[in-house]
Amino acid sequence: MNLREYQGRELFARYGLPVLPGQVASTPEEARDIAVQVAGPVVIKAQVMVGGRGKAGGVKLASTPEEAFDRARDILALTIKGLPVRKVLVAQAAEIARELYLAIVLDRSKKLPLVMFSSEGGVDIEEVARSTPEKIVRLHVPLDGLRAYQARALFQPVLREGALVSQAADVLLKLWRVYSDGDCQLAEINPLAITPAGKVIALDAKVILDDNAEYRHREWEGWRDREEETAGERLARDKGLSYVKLEGDIGCVVNGAGLAMATMDLVKHYGGEPANFLDIGGSSSPEKVTAALKIITGDARDRGGASKVRAILFNIFGGITRCDDVANGIVQSLAQSPLGVPLVIRLTGTNEEAARKILADHGLTATTKMDEGVREVIAKAQEVTV
Amino acid sequence: MSILIDKSTRLIVQGITGRDGAFHTRQMIDYGTKVVAGVTPGKGGEQVHGVPVYDSVAEAVAATKANASVIYVPAPFAADAIEEAADARVGLIVCITEGLPVRDTLAVYHSIERRRAANGNGKPRLVGPNCPGLLAPGIAKVGIMPGHIAKPGPVGLVSRSGTLTYEVVDQLTQAGLGQSTCLGIGGDPIIGTNFTDALTLFEADPHTEAIVLIGEIGGTDEEEAAQFVKRHVKKPVVAFVAGQTAPPGKRMGHAGAIIAGGTGTAAEKMAAFEAAGIPVARIPSEIPALVAAAMERRRVRAGAGARRVGPARAKKSASARRNAARGNGSGGRDAARGGRVPARGRAARRP
Incomplete structure (x- = not known):
């Protein structure tokens, strides 16, 4: 089962990953109310499971609750790649200094979970893999789990600064828990953003769950988007x-x-x-x-x-x-x-x-x-x- | 003869009192398999089709000297059942059960690997999960393959599918090509025995003369198998890949059958086989003719002794070979007559 971004964020938040305040809305009115609560500029994102939402006009900024209402109304009227937009995520807008990529996926060939990290976030990772494969760093997770020193060693050469390295390592260790305890086939953060103030935050959430494990995760049933x-x-x-x-x-x-x-x-x-x-x-x-x-x-x-x-x-x-x-x-x-x-x-x-x-x-x-x-x-x- | 199972196989059925376990116990006995014990916790002392049931695999092994086990227990208990069999030192463990979470299979896979490394004798071997098992025609069957479609012969068959395996076995039999062993390795992303393992076993089996490999979309097992054949397999191999028309991003039934991130497509796998000199059937009904042609080439080569094939012949393209096998073009007819068209020499292909 593929989770929508807002569902993935919920899962991330449950494991203590840094996500910005926000909620899902089905109407412009709800979007406005969420923007009032967030109290500041918000980003409104179409909750459809296709790539290229931004290019299709499905991601917009709004600086006031009224603007949030208008933008949400526009986006909820869209059909992106054949899929009607029924929900939008309204979340606090972030200032971004740098965009990274971080994911955990199963390496079927090596029969181990694989961490993939790239300094080139915010773009299609498959494109990065094609054009600049050297910018993707890989780490196979040992059978007994991921250790903090391994996570730090992964980020050290790219992030250098101690505070950033330890924040990123903390994110990875939590993402590992999401992946492993949560029976994920994929747990991906793209972009993993660094703010000008030096905070590391997850700005997107892509999660694919292993359907075979549904029997031990009662909470999954609620995520199944029956209307879709x-x-x-x-x-x-x-x-x-x-x-x-x-x-x-x-x-x-x-x-x-x-x-x-x-x-x-x-x-x-x-x-x-x-x-x-x-x-x-x-x-x-x-x-x-x-x-x-x-x-x-x-x-x-x-x-x-x-x-x-x-x-x-x-x-x-x-x-x-x-x-x-x-x-x-x-x-x-x-x-x-x-x-x-x-x-x-x-x-x-x-x-x-x-x-x-x-x-x-x-x-x-x-x-x-x-x-x-x-x-x-x-x-x-x-x-x-x- | 056969790989992995033979007349000395003494089989335990884990989950023998369940509906599927009981039904297939009957089928396996009728086929001639020595089913010596069943295991269902809490039902020790009962009998199923005359087979004694034990509470644990360890007890069953102690009482019956069983050396193989087949698992039909429900998915939430299947990983545990595999571990239990391995702990009782069962040499061959075949897990039919489908729907195991990948996390469970991953842990079991590495546990089995550790035991194999420690034992140093290739045991225990895990086949599956989510597989139809093994069938050695006329000898024994372990799992759920229908016995009547197979007949003894020289073709070894290994497949990630279930019913597609039956389809191909049936077509081989109809074409007069019997099988040494039919092995279903399973449709999950992580499996105990992969194509490379099966190819190694068939290459070493004196009664297997040709190998049919049935792949499907997802993962890179087929690509690895193609490389392995090029380096280590002298017997002729014919391949088919299901899912040529499958769309990306959609799971096609099997947990392992998904085109993800642009990789795992049938086209890539077919290209990998062809690049390794392996004839690829576009549709299942082409398989028997390709096998027959490959075996014929091998016989001609054997008849010609150690004579080397010239490099120009060896470079004959895969599609030309396929056409030859279909009987399109002169090459095919010549080959069918016992032919003047020399085989592509494997020896010649290798530098």
């Missing part, structure tokens, strides 16, 4: 399906993530465009299949307009997944509501014969070969388009 989820995404999560919407017109229902990716690739290979990635998982009940069809036929409509999906492919390789469960799910779905688009079914493996019988009883057939199924669904989609 489409109905399809919510249904997928509730039913334990793994779902990613794409831009094409061929719906895909597959068991297993690798096979689902390979199915998308194959659709593209034969000249089609997949509408989604959808993995119904291992032990799939008929209910999961019903939900999958609901998601695929309904999701495009969430964003307004008719569904773009022109044909749907089932690609099932039965192992733990029983083909007859899937077949039952399909016929139950069709009985509840017709799909309105052609359906192509490929299934093979566990209980395949029973599945074929169920399908045949309802006038449906299935192929056994993946390539055949994909070619057929593309042909059907093209007929619909014509």
Whole structure:
């Protein structure tokens, strides 16, 4: 789960990281009230999860509460890279002397957490990595945790001044706690700012949580931004399906993530465009299949307009997944509501014969070969388009 | 023959009384695996499909001399189950469970590594988590792979996926290419056994003649495997990478399958394989023909004795080789006839 900046700030504050006073607002009125409390110039930032907010007009300064009202109203009316702005962060504005970059991420190759620090903050770190890689300093965190002397040694050559080095080291040790205790996949501060008065503060917060650890973090549920989820995404999560919407017109229902990716690739290979990635998982009940069809036929409509999906492919390789469960799910779905688009079914493996019988009883057939199924669904989609 | 498991494998099932554990215990027994014990804390003394259940792995090992364990316990308890098996000196630990927090897997990974370093005999070996396990056709299976799709033969297969593995195994079998061992290493960011480990095992296995490697987006394991093949693997390798059409920043089901910060794309991985001289299938159904062609080249080379292949031949591009395997162009037809087109010599490729 990706946290929004204001949620990341909350998490940072909980671990004692230096963040400036501020709160999230959904209306211009709320933004004005927060600015009154902050008592001074504020920065108003769109809370959308895309890069380049500033360039899109999603970050503005306001020197008075009235100005905060106006700027918040402007930003809340924006749509940035397709995402409507529903919330803004209103926080005390800071004077900045210097911008640094600090992050902790998992190094999959070395199998250790990795601290990345750069004197070039406030910009896209991937750009820094490309153009001036020598400006990124790296430190692998030992298994028994990060020590203060290691943190100080990391900053000493760049920051030099004793007071700055110890403040930055304190920030890093706290960020390590956020990352480690908090089950993060990424904890990033960009920029980590130094004020003219020599204070080190976190001016942004980017946090990605490890979804697998949700069972031991009750507080995460409150962070899930339900209003940002489409109905399809919510249904997928509730039913334990793994779902990613794409831009094409061929719906895909597959068991297993690798096979689902390979199915998308194959659709593209034969000249089609997949509408989604959808993995119904291992032990799939008929209910999961019903939900999958609901998601695929309904999701495009969430964003307004008719569904773009022109044909749907089932690609099932039965192992733990029983083909007859899937077949039952399909016929139950069709009985509840017709799909309105052609359906192509490929299934093979566990209980395949029973599945074929169920399908045949309802006038449906299935192929056994993946390539055949994909070619057929593309042909059907093209007929619909014509 | 096979890697990691064989007829001497004596298996414990951790979580045997659970739904998945019980179901797959039955399947493994039916396939011929020696399942000697089950473990569920608090259920010692019971039996599942005739297999005695113990309260702890240590008790099960003491009573049955088990040397391998497969884990089906729920994610919050899986890391603990792995440690318990390692503490009881089980040599092979296969964790099927998915959904382990990365922090837990990381701690377990390093714990296993420390034990391996101390033991000096490559044990214990962890496979997974979040993997389908191993299948040695006609010999034994440990995990959840459907046994009927495989048949004994010369192809070693290693994969980060589950059902995609079955798909490829099925297609190999349909094409008459049996398997020595099918190994699913798992779809998580941190796993106990990676491609390089599997390649080492297959290279040393006398019954494996060719290796199929099924990668997917995310991480750099495929790139490292490509480098490793170039330096250390003499047997032919064929690769496939799932997720060629996956968008960046979206997790595609597996916790490890995400294109992050512009790296981990399928295109990069495919390029790394091709640069290492490894034929890359664009779609799964190309794999059997590429394997057959690679094995044929190897046979021709073996038949030609130690004769070196000229540098011009050796530099034949990966795409030309792929075309040859598909039978497009004269090279493919010649090769299929037992051919005059000499194989790309691995010896020649290396300086």
